[in-house]
Amino acid sequence: MTYNITRRDFLNGMAIATGTGLLTPAELFAQTSTSGQGVVYPPTLTGLRGNHPGSFETMHALAWAGQKPEAHHKLDEHYDMVIVGAGVSGLATAWFYQKAMGPEARILLLDNHDDFGGHAKRNEFHHRGRTLLGIGGSVNVDAPSDWSDISKGLLDDLGVDLEAMKANSENVALLSATADSVLAFPGVDGKEGYTSHKKIRAKWRQLMLGVGDYASAVRALPLPVSEQDKLIEFFSGDRDYLNDLSQSEKQSYVESVSYAEFLTERVGLALDTISIFYPVPKLMFGPAGLRVTVMEAFYLGCPGVQGMDWLAKLAAGILEGQETGSESLYFPDGNASLARLLVHKLIPRAASDASGFDDIATSRFDYGALDEKAHSIRLRLNSTVVGVRETEDDAVTVDYVRDGNAVSVTGDHCVLACYNSAIPYLCPQLPESQKEALRYGVKVPLVWTNVLIDNGHAFSKLGGGQVICPDDPYVMVTTPPVTTTGGHQPPRGPDDPMVIHMLGVPSVTSTGTETSRELLSTARHNVYATTFDTYESQVRGQLQGLLGDHGFNHKFDIKAITVNRWPHGYAYEYMSLDDPKWTPGQAPHELGRAQFGRISIANSDSEAYAYLNAAIDAGWRAVTEQVTYNDLQG
């Protein structure tokens, strides 16, 4: 690329645009130092983040080529509990274990990334005297009123004030069904080869369910009139497209046929047209969103249900949900603030100036204080675990690689709060059936990119907080949550710099015969194989196409790009088309998470549910197993 966006370079990855867009040295320094000493501050790194270079190579050598160090130097470190993975599940495990065993309990957390939080990470930018936050992975606290008492209790322990979060947020366009959105399609070739987009602003999710003037909106879509006619009839809800089927056949149809087949064969829409219905399924299931059944699509708020009287109750529920909006609460940096609150609670010295919930988003963390010998809880980053086994002296040995050094520590207990698919490699001694169960789910790959923009004029002229781009690399373009939670000051107006948040779902070529898991696997490899240059070029092309009409010039206005790629993203959730209905207790995640003596398994994969509360509940279960085991051993 010619625009000289640097990645993890000697300036620690701060992106610099050429021409008039150059950032000053002071701004650069603000992004890359702790306490002004020039130490790398991981949240400010740009370029390829998420599963960043340096985080996965050791594990891939083990998983793909069976390679691991022949010997490990035994460190003189023994812990009560060693936790593999410092995502929300690992951090919650540490908190629950400390609560159960007391403040003296010695706990070590190991994580292969250079930052803590797992998917719950943030991107931090400093520009023109302002601090801007971006969501690096996990987005929102979803429906906390439905959480278990354990998960709700953790929020209480952390002092999370859900009412304040509600009150502090405004215009949260992310995934909102009621906000105005802009549906955008690449169209005419614009200046310098960028494709100018046709944009139609409306309350699209409601219009698609037949609420409002959907006919005018549809007529504005860049589609042949015959397709528009079909869409208008479809949105009207006047027709039951399954009326030739008996009641039981209809029921079985919606549960066993893909939404794509329904749209093309029953509604008669062209393949090119139906992409407008897939942004949400793709954001929920990644490339496997193409495999949702009619029923799964309806539950995600996709249209079609309103024409089917026999599903009227469900339709009413969906419409009501669209109007009231499900309870979705946001920190300005997504769930990174939750991870920060956990680390602050576990290792107060790491954020000694922070008081907690009220200033967590603006607090500076001292990464050097995470792993101090004097502290009972230590968090060690850049450490990839390659082996975990029980030993004869009633302990667990944990082998890991850090900075190219193969070392090991021991613990009385170990919780694997990492990825299910990694566990068979870490613990080859597990029964074959358990390893097979652990390998079943394939995590959903996603790419969330944050782009620092010099000012918000062009974006505000676009006029919708949520831009849906069915045919672009990023299916949704929006802003981070506008909220003051955690002490954050969001941009005050279009003169201020802003962050554009771009949500991408890796595309895969499908013949239509692949299962969800096959699609996810292929997409994961595609994500690893995609270079920063490619992502950069996609970002520039898409933003120029969307904003070029409004005075935006990517060459000058883009100040930094951070690509958070998550080849191992959401935990796999079973899908009706491709997964059997398991009998209770026999689903792969349940068989896979069986305790193995002093080793237990946490993480959201072990619940087959890609949400915070699953990660927390899993941590609680793992701690309970080990504390009980302790008691049984006397």
Ligand SMILES: Cc1cc2nc3c(=O)[nH]c(=O)nc-3n(C[C@H](O)[C@H](O)[C@H](O)COP(=O)(O)OP(=O)(O)OC[C@H]3O[C@@H](n4cnc5c(N)ncnc54)[C@H](O)[C@@H]3O)c2cc1C
């Ligand atoms: C892009 C994205 C958006 C999301 N949005 C939401 C949302 O809005 N709301 C929500 O509730 N959930 C969301 N999630 C789901 C999220 O995964 C869970 O909420 C939760 O954060 C998962 O926590 P975890 O600790 O189980 O897993 P992770 O966050 O994946 O943490 C596991 C950690 O273990 C590390 N690890 C793996 N192998 C090893 C090894 N061998 N050695 C050392 N460390 C290892 C991993 O690298 C990682 O850091 C999102 C996920 C993604 C990817």
